[in-house]
Amino acid sequence: MIKEVIVVEGKDDTAAIKRAVEADTIETNGSAIGEAVLRRIELANKRRGIIIFTDPDHAGERIRKIVARHAPGCKHAFLPQEQAYNKGDIGIENASPDAIRKALAELRTETDDVAGEVTWDDLMQAGLIVHPDAARRRLEAGKRLGIGYANGKQFYKRCTSFRITKQEFLDALTGLDEGG
Template identity: 35%
Template sequence: MKKQKIQEVIVVEGKHDREKLLQCIDADIITSSGTHMSQEFLALCRQFHKERGLIVFTDPDGPGEMIRRRIIEEVGTTKHASLHVLQTKKKQKVGIEHADCEDIVSALQEAATFDVATESLSWHEFVDLGLTGGSNAQMRRDWLSESFKFPKSNAKTTFKYLNMMNKTVADCQAALKESTL
């Protein structure tokens, strides 16, 4: 079977993630080598983003989220691919290198572009949607993360992701209506 060719440059955390992706797709992949990214690495990300586009594809954990946020701060609007923690878990370890190729290809096909300069949803609307403070707020946020393909996160970070993806109250209501909550 011929591997799918990805035009954008993909950023992953480490060499094992890179090796796994190369088993699944045909793409140029760079590694952040963890959370301590150099200015040279970030400059390279900016350059690739301008020339070909960039997809950030990090593990669904704290360090992965830190890398994602730092690249957003330094580079701006990029595409993001995400897997659910259950798709990346093997024994006690979590990482893209443990995911199935089918899940990786699907996540990359559905990569979302996060726009960092917009506010399509106010904090008041976010609260009214029951996404913070309520007994099932975390489950509602988790449902939206799966529906809109961004990492599961706390209320503040979910609010940021929804705005970066230009999601409105209507978008969130439609997604939540499909849930069993």
């Protein structure tokens, strides 16, 4: 049984989580998260901790940001888009139990201490920003780091808030130029 409560978007996500692990969930019911749901999330975070596990799409990112603002110190699980894709639909509900277990095994915890080792210049030198292929490179680096896809500014924020070390960053970059 996972100690923390997993915050997901809907009932289908809850069903997918329960096929993979034994855990309690809170459903946001989409991006229009009500005050009652936010209060339950805050209480769960204080008592047991929470894991935010939203779809790897724009709406999922929006929900992740809203929930994280109300739950300081929460954990984040990320699933690559290709593991959540089925017939034109992207969502946690499409992921295999193994993919869900792997994402939950590679949790990241956000911190307010932004004294991380990765700098904006590091992203620029790595071709993750201001580069013709920056989006693809961030997608692959985000998978390797377990922080998901994000635009340049958000990618940098994740590197610092999840305390990605310089060595983790450099390891994730290995082979990017070979298309790997």
